[in-house]
Amino acid sequence: MSNIQDQIQEELKQAREVCSTEGATSGDCAAAWDAVEELQAEASHQQQGEKKKTSLEQYCDDNPDAAECRVYDD
Template sequence: MGLSDVIAKELENARSICSEYGEGDPHCRAAWDAVEEVLAARSHQPTTLNSLEQHCAENPDAIECRVYDN
């Protein structure tokens, strides 16, 4: 089960709990806290560099990696 699946499951769970108990209930708030924790975990996942980004990280002086300011 990937992180996207966990997020979808937690979202579904939070909606279900909140519809059962109501928006102001502690169970509902706890369910949405769980959603926020999973989303925070996703934001801390390392990003994968594409081939050009990887090349430029290893060869910052390469012509194709140069950045020009106007």
């Protein structure tokens, strides 16, 4: 995950440079900020993909024989 954060920081730096030299209304400036947005969206998507366990799931991992963790087949 830190790799994508490094890429985001690099793209932010480039976007600021492009916008300061080309102007805030230039096409290159808009494209640079689009690249930043896409990387941020990807980072967000990757974070959502990492499923966090609920407290019950953690408890059942530690105590598989507990009554709360029993699974019954029909």
